[in-house]
Amino acid sequence: MIQKGAFYLTLGILFMSCSSEKQPLPYLGFTEIINGDTLHHKIPDFSFLNQDGQVVSNESYKDQIYVADFFFVHCPSICPKVTQQMLRIHDRYKDDSRIKLVAHTLDPDRDSIPVLRDYAAKIGVKSQRWDFLIGKDDETLEIADQYFVPAFKDPDAPGGFDHSGKLILVDRNRHVRGFAEGTDPESVTQFFKTIDQLLNEEFPKS
Amino acid sequence: MESGQGLGELIPPLADSDYYLDHYDDLSCIITQGLSGKIIVNGQPYEEEMLALNNISLAELSNLINYMNSQWYPDKIEVNLNTIKAQLANCAD
Numbered sequence: 001m002i003q004k005g006a007f008y009l010t011l012g013i014l015f016m017s018c019s020s021e022k023q024p025l026p027y028l029g030f031t032e033i034i035n036g037d038t039l040h041h042k043i044p045d046f047s048f049l050n051q052d053g054q055v056v057s058n059e060s061y062k063d064q065i066y067v068a069d070f071f072f073v074h075c076p077s078i079c080p081k082v083t084q085q086m087l088r089i090h091d092r093y094k095d096d097s098r099i100k101l102v103a104h105t106l107d108p109d110r111d112s113i114p115v116l117r118d119y120a121a122k123i124g125v126k127s128q129r130w131d132f133l134i135g136k137d138d139e140t141l142e143i144a145d146q147y148f149v150p151a152f153k154d155p156d157a158p159g160g161f162d163h164s165g166k167l168i169l170v171d172r173n174r175h176v177r178g179f180a181e182g183t184d185p186e187s188v189t190q191f192f193k194t195i196d197q198l199l200n201e202e203f204p205k206s
Numbered sequence: 207m208e209s210g211q212g213l214g215e216l217i218p219p220l221a222d223s224d225y226y227l228d229h230y231d232d233l234s235c236i237i238t239q240g241l242s243g244k245i246i247v248n249g250q251p252y253e254e255e256m257l258a259l260n261n262i263s264l265a266e267l268s269n270l271i272n273y274m275n276s277q278w279y280p281d282k283i284e285v286n287l288n289t290i291k292a293q294l295a296n297c298a299d
Contacts, residue, residue: 074255076257080207080213080216080217081207083213084207084213087213087214119216121215122214122215122216123213123214123215123216124214124215158257185208
């Protein structure tokens with residue numbers, strides 16, 4: 001009897017793990033319920049300049065999902081590896097207008113519009129699918145916090161900033177729906193599935 | 207990057223690199239002093255600054271060169287501390 005019970009338990013777990021693939025992606029961060037409304041953590045309004053000198057705000061992405069990361073051009077440590085993984089995502093979705101890539105520079109003093117435009121060109125990004133965003137003063141450090149990415153100035157760190165190489169997946173309502181480790185190609189391969197799932201959730205076939 | 211292919215026109219490749227082979231005896235100097243200005247690797251110009259690794263030990267330096275050789279230039283014989291010291295004694299600056 002115990003064996004039989006264990007069998008059904010195993011079957012149940014298997015069934016649950018199979019069906020969980022159909023579960024929607026989680027909403028990450030703190031969720032509040034106010035007056036019966038469920039309020040998920042949301043990236044606050046923002047306004048930055050991109051590598052073409054255009055203003056990019058939260059309104060710019062209202063019809064798209066996006067993958068964000070934090071970097072700077074003179075970063076000698078993890079950034080080249082993370083950028084290479086962002087390039088994999090760029091190449092995979094470059095013909096898909098439902099998704100954008102967003103790289104926030106942590107170093108607005110050195111990463112001017114021409115520096116970022118040159119960087120984009122040198123890694124082979126010609127499409128409008130990838131924005132490199134410049135914030136004023138500490139705006140970028142502040143918004144990093146909203147993406148749950150630790151980023152801060154540190155004179156002892158290589159290049160002057162400490163930050164993580166996380167890639168953050170954000171839906172059309174600016175809710176954070178997934179992460180990948182941008183220094184780990186395997187994690188990014190898994191991330192493709194998360195991105196595909198969010199695309200299916202956000203743009204259901206009618 | 208894991209396979210030494212570099213990153214676009216930003217970071218030159220380490221694998222199949224004419225620059226690596228042409229500057230093979232200067233590797234210790236390049237790693238410890240960095241590079242700035244334009245270099246040509248396999249016909250492609252690169253001009254991002256390469257930062258100096260000036261606090262690396264001689265043992266780490268030889269490990270690094272032997273690692274690159276084992277990955278991309280398996281015909282190169284292993285470098286030892288004497289090779290490294292001789293290279294560093296002859297750096298351009």
